[in-house]
Structures are given as C-alpha cells and as structure tokens.
Amino acid sequence: MSDKPKIGISIGDINGIGLEIIIKTLADSKIYEYCTPIVYGHTKVASFHRRSTEVAELNFNVIGHAGEALFRRANMINCWEEDVRIDPGQVTAEGGKYAYLSLQRATDDLLDGLIDGLVTAPINKDNIQNDEFSFPGHTEYLQHRDSKPDSLMFLVSDTLRVGVVTGHIPISKVAESVTTDKIISKLKLMNASLQDDFWIRKPKIAVLGLNPHASDNGLIGNEEKEVIIPAIEEARNNDVLAFGPYPADGFFANGTYLQFDAVLAMYHDQGLIPFKQIAFESGVNYTAGLSFVRTSPDHGTAYDIAGKNLASEVSFREALFTAIHVIKHRKETLELNANPLVFAKLSRDRD
Numbered sequence: 001m002s003d004k005p006k007i008g009i010s011i012g013d014i015n016g017i018g019l020e021i022i023i024k025t026l027a028d029s030k031i032y033e034y035c036t037p038i039v040y041g042h043t044k045v046a047s048f049h050r051r052s053t054e055v056a057e058l059n060f061n062v063i064g065h066a067g068e069a070l071f072r073r074a075n076m077i078n079c080w081e082e083d084v085r086i087d088p089g090q091v092t093a094e095g096g097k098y099a100y101l102s103l104q105r106a107t108d109d110l111l112d113g114l115i116d117g118l119v120t121a122p123i124n125k126d127n128i129q130n131d132e133f134s135f136p137g138h139t140e141y142l143q144h145r146d147s148k149p150d151s152l153m154f155l156v157s158d159t160l161r162v163g164v165v166t167g168h169i170p171i172s173k174v175a176e177s178v179t180t181d182k183i184i185s186k187l188k189l190m191n192a193s194l195q196d197d198f199w200i201r202k203p204k205i206a207v208l209g210l211n212p213h214a215s216d217n218g219l220i221g222n223e224e225k226e227v228i229i230p231a232i233e234e235a236r237n238n239d240v241l242a243f244g245p246y247p248a249d250g251f252f253a254n255g256t257y258l259q260f261d262a263v264l265a266m267y268h269d270q271g272l273i274p275f276k277q278i279a280f281e282s283g284v285n286y287t288a289g290l291s292f293v294r295t296s297p298d299h300g301t302a303y304d305i306a307g308k309n310l311a312s313e314v315s316f317r318e319a320l321f322t323a324i325h326v327i328k329h330r331k332e333t334l335e336l337n338a339n340p341l342v343f344a345k346l347s348r349d350r351d
Contacts (some may be wrong), residue, residue, distance in 0.1 A: 004035050005116035005151050006069055007320060008106040009043045011041035013089050013128075015095040016301030016312035018121030019049035024313035025320060027055045032072040035324050038063070039076045040106040045098070045339050066114035068267040079105045086230060088307025096127030103133070107145050110292050117293035117323040118142075120314065120317070122301045125168070125307075136168030139287050142294055152189040154262075155272060155298055156198075156322065157279035162189045163288070164269040174267045178210055178223060183231035183264070188263055191240045193288035201348050203261040205234055207244035208252065210266045214247045228266075235274045252278070252322045255321040272298075281314045284322045295319040 012018030023046065026037055028055025039046070043060055050058060057228060060076035061069075067077040085094055103123070109115050124236045125137050137139040143151040154163045165186050166177045187205060194203035208214075211221035218225055228245045235242040246256065248265070252274040259262055275283060276298060283298035297315035305311055 004033075004071065005324060006066060007035045007037050007323055008066070008109055008115040009037055009320075010118065010120045011039065011045070011099070012102075012121030013095040013099045013124045013301045014041075014045055014084065015090050015092060015306060016122055016303055017306050018099075018301070019046055020053055020299065020306070020309070020311045021165075021313040021316040022046075022121060023050050023053055023055050023058055024311075025317045026074045026315075027058050028255040029342045030318070031317075033327045036069050037074055037320075038066055038069050038109075039074065040079050040102045041076065041098075042078045042084065042107075043076055044078060045084055049307075052088070053309050054216050066109050068307055071256050072247060076190055077105065077135070085260060086277075089305075091124060091127055093302065096124060096129070099123045100128050100130060102159055103138075103141070106333045107142065110294075111145060117295070117327050119316070119319050120294065120296040122297065122299065136298060137280070138294070139167060142171045142287055142290060146292065148290055150185050150189060151290055152186055152192065152193065153194060154286045155275045155279075155283055155287040156286050157275075157283045157318075160257055160278050161194075161198075162265055162275045163262065164265050164268055164271045166267045168268065171267070171269075173224065175182070175210065178227060178266050179233040180234070183207070183228060184234050186264055187231070187235040187240050187242050188238065189289040191235075193286075194261055197286075197288065197293075198346050199329055200261050201233060202241060204259070205240050205242045206246055206257065206260040206263045208251060208263065208265050208270060209245035210246045212247070212249075214245045223233065239263060242243045281312060282318055283315060284319045284324060286326070293323050293330070295323045295326075 009022055043062055061073040062076050063069055106118055108117050120138050134228050152163045153167050165183055166174050191203055194200040210223045215221045215224040224245050232242045248270050285296045285298050286292045297319050299315055
C-alpha cells in the first residue's frame with residue numbers, strides 16, 4: 001500500500017465549486033486504491049460544502065502534517081484556525097485569502113517532498129493577489145516556486161494535447177511575445193514531457209500559425225516566415241519532430257489534430273477554445289517542465305453554479321488520475337535509466 005502516491009489537493013476559492021468537485025471525487029472509494037489524497041483546507045469549510053451535495057458521508061481524517069496521512073482515507077490538513085465566512089457564488093477577499101493559504105501550504109509540502117504531486121482546484125486570479133502571489137495564475141506561481149526558467153501550460157485529454165507559447169497575457173502583447181527562442185523552448189518542454197510523462201517515444205508536434213491562414217505566404221503578417229518557421233527548423237535540428245505552421249481554424253475543424261501527438265498554439269485562446277470544445281469534461285491542465293507533478297481541471301471557479309450541487313467532478317477526477325499516471329511514469333523512467341547497459345560496438349573479429 002505504501003507505493004501509492006500521496007496527492008495533495010488545494011481547495012481553490014472557497015466560494016467556487018472547488019470543494020464540491022473535490023468531495024464528489026473523494027466520495028468514490030475506488031480512488032483510494034490508487035492514491036492517498038491529502039486536502040489542504042479546513043474541515044469546517046468542507047462540511048459546509050458537503051451539505052450542498054448529495055454525498056451522504058465523507059469523513060476527513062484530520063492530520064497535522066502529510067506524514068500522518070492514512071491510506072484508504074480522505075485526509076485533511078487544516079491550514080488556518082479562524083472561522084471563515086462562505087458566500088457561494090460571490091467574489092470576496094476571503095475567497096482569495098484562503099485559496100492562497102491552501103495553495104501555499106500544499107506547495108510547501110510538495111517542494112519538501114512530503115507529497116508526490118499536486119492537484120489544484122480553481123482559483124479566482126483576481127482576488128487571490130497579495131504580496132506573495134502576484135502572478136497571472138497557478139502556472140506562473142508554481143514555476144516561480146520551483147525556480148524554473150520556463151514551464152508549459154499543457155492541456156491534455158485522451159484525444160488532444162495542446163500547449164501554448166504565451167499564456168495569461170493581454171492579446172495586445174501576444175505578437176511581440178512570440179519569439180523564435182520562446183517557441184523552441186516550449187517545443188523542447190513539450191517534447192520532453194510527451195516522452196517522459198506520457199511515454200510517447202517519437203512524438204509528432206503540430207505548430208500553429210499566429211496570423212489568419214498562417215499568413216498566406218506573407219500576405220497577412222510576417223511572423224510565420226520570420227519567427228515560427230525558423231523555430232520549427234531549429235527544433236527539428238534538435239530531434240524534435242515539429243511540423244507546420246498550420247492555420248488554426250482548419251487544423252481543428254477538419255480533424256488534422258488527430259494526426260499528431262500534441263499541438264503548440266501561439267496564444268491562450270487559440271489553443272484553449274478548441275481544446276475545451278473538443279474535450280471539456282475530460283480535459284486536464286498539466287504544468288509541464290517542473291520538477292514536480294501538478295494538474296488541475298480545465299475549468300474555473302464556476303461561481304454561477306457554486307453551492308447548487310450542479311458541478312461535474314469529471315475533469316477534477318481526470319486531473320487526479322493524470323497526476324497519478326505521470327508520477328508513475330516519471331518514477332519508472334528514473335528506474336529504467338538508473339543502470340543503463342553500456343553501449344559497445346561489436347568487433348568484426350569474432351571468436
């Protein structure tokens with residue numbers, strides 16, 4: 001039983017659907033056959049949200065630190081002591097404050113090696129801002145905490161995987177932010193993740209254009225010719241099988257994406273709109289390029305249905321199992337590479 005990974009779970013905005021989908025997921029006893037979940041929040045907040053669901057009974061095992069977690073139980077670490085006002089569906093300062101306390105404590109344990117992976121419930125990127133969290137979202141915060149120079153927002157499902165060159169930035173900043181070096185960096189991160197995290201030996205990656213019709217040979221902008229194509233060529237020189245650039249609209253509309261293992265989009269909505277249209281409930285947001293494993297559902301706080309028992313836990317459950325699979329793949333990759341066979345050329349002279 002001890003080989004089951006410990007998965008930390010941050011609760012997100014307390015006024016959103018985070019705890020509802022966490023509770024619905026952990027109500028399934030089969031979950032505990034694959035991992036030991038540790039929720040970072042507070043039992044009183046969890047009890048409030050459980051009352052709005054149809055989950056008859058889910059008793060959290062309250063622990064002081066991750067080392068006390070029990071197998072086959074839903075464990076909870078209380079990250080604060082004071083009573084908290086909960087207003088489902090409302091954007092409040094409290095919603096952001098306690099989302100951050102949950103995320104901070106879970107990330108601390110992740111970096112200290114006390115848990116094996118992290119699944120984050122949705123935050124509100126506005127009300128979570130404070131002196132210690134001045135980032136556009138989870139991805140940038142976790143990259144900073146991990147002291148990594150780059151990371152990749154990678155949306156994954158059974159049928160489609162999409163990464164983005166530029167993430168949470170204004171659309172007016174996209175063109176100047178798409179550089180050859182940045183595209184190459186993202187392609188390398190994507191290629192390594194496909195190989196190490198998803199066990200695709202020779203991944204094929206499609207690269208989308210920036211302009212409509214991928215510029216129509218320079219009629220609509222020159223970024224494809226001057227920035228994107230050189231990046232693809234350089235990536236291929238570094239054993240990354242990148243192809244393109246492809247016009248984004250036709251690429252998804254005619255199913256060309258099915259011919260590739262992953263797709264690199266130039267900006268957030270170019271990649272995430274088709275991804276959510278194709279794989280909304282089963283989609284998972286994975287942060288590639290970090291030293292640890294982090295996933296999340298591919299949706300937000302959904303304030304409009306918070307507290308109404310209408311939220312689907314499917315994407316969160318997929319995020320949990322994706323984290324488990326990637327942890328397993330990384331562990332097995334390390335074991336396989338620990339004692340590689342010594343390569344030696346055969347001599348022509350044989351006994």
